[in-house]
Amino acid sequence: MKHIPRIARCFSFPTFVLACHLIASRLLNLYAGFPHLDVPFHLLGGASLAIACSRALAYMQRERWIAVLDRLSLAAPPIALTSTAAIFWELMEFAFDHAFGTNMQVSLANSMQDQC
Helix, strand or coil: CCHHHHHHHHCHHHHHHHHHHHHHHHHCCHHHHCHHHHHHHHHHHHHHHHHHHHHHHHHHHHCCCCCCCCHHHHHHHHHHHHHHHHHHHHHHHHHHHHHHCCCCCCCHHHHHHHHC
């Protein structure tokens, strides 16, 4: 059980980026005046998630939960996690837009740009 907080700590940077995004978009409404602010948040979110996954993998290797992996094997999980999180984020925006009448996905073009 002592390992759970240490692994969770690896994900503090993505949590911070998400909190900043929510403050910028929901509390300060910055996206209304700066719609392209979305781009750096997507970049920071993806990078922070990849870094967090890499840190968690490194911790698991140190604790001998997993075998020592080569560089290619170490790169695959962060890329897969980041890509999967991006898809689920867009699906969540789509679901909220339809369920609650929000406008998180400004347009289909915006959603496709978010994936790139």
